[in-house]
């Protein structure tokens with residue numbers, strides 16, 4: 001598990017990006033940090049692999065204070081996927097995926113074989129292996145980014161708005177793919193987004209942040225929707241707008257569920273009946 005203990009981050013220019021943040025991120029679960037721009041999501045994420053060090057407080061992984069670990073070593077064991085994929089433009093797809101394993105000393109032939117297998121895992125055709133990133137679509141580039149993040153078989157995968165720059169259809173595909181991958185790989189995933197729908201889809205634990213990394217509420221999607229802590233959360237999760245408020249209408253012998261705009265959402269069945 002990852003634990004933030006009273007973590008604050010003040011940047012040299014005086015910006016207090018995160019103030020006294022404490023949270024446990026359970027292992028083998030997906031925690032989604034969601035909040036508006038500037039709420040400190042990226043800063044928090046980057047403190048997990050020491051791309052940013054806290055000004056005060058500590059971050060622990062499985063009980064070990066990561067300030068005591070060399071950053072380079074730590075990072076090689078943590079997958080990191082960025083919004084614009086962060087691929088090296090002058091390296092082929094397969095070489096991009098194999099970069100970190102090679103740095104860790106995996107023999108070249110083995111690293112290539114592993115990288116090709118990883119393309120299969122993220123649903124990319126091996127025929128793309130020798131292309132350069134610019135010869136791929138945005139969605140394909142993001143898949144390569146995910147493959148690269150997973151290439152070192154990390155326990156922890158950090159994802160910073162990885163699907164933010166692709167069109168909505170590809171984005172939905174990538175989200176479904178991540179749901180599938182997470183079932184299969186069972187990593188501890190920390191995912192940053194400003195999209196609450198994405199958070200609801202992917203998160204076991206959702207952390208709603210307001211400015212300065214302040215936690216507005218932590219909970220499962222159901223908890224947040226059923227019991228929003230305040231108006232800010234209610235508005236953020238859409239509980240206030242009636243958008244998610246469904247009601248039941250009787251049609252003949254069936255109860256159907258209808259949304260606030262009168263659109264049909266489904267049929268109501270008592271539990272156990274299919």
Ligand SMILES: Nc1ncnc2c1ncn2[C@@H]1O[C@H](COP(=O)(O)OP(=O)(O)OP(=O)(O)O)[C@@H](O)[C@H]1O
Nearest residue numbers: 011013015017036037038039040041042043044194
């Ligand atoms: N290197 C830096 N130096 C100074 N201020 C910084 C630095 N990096 C981030 N900040 C500031 O810290 C605050 C939090 O930034 P951060 O990038 O963590 O937010 P975010 O929630 O990820 O935002 P976004 O959704 O826009 O990516 C912002 O006010 C930002 O301007």
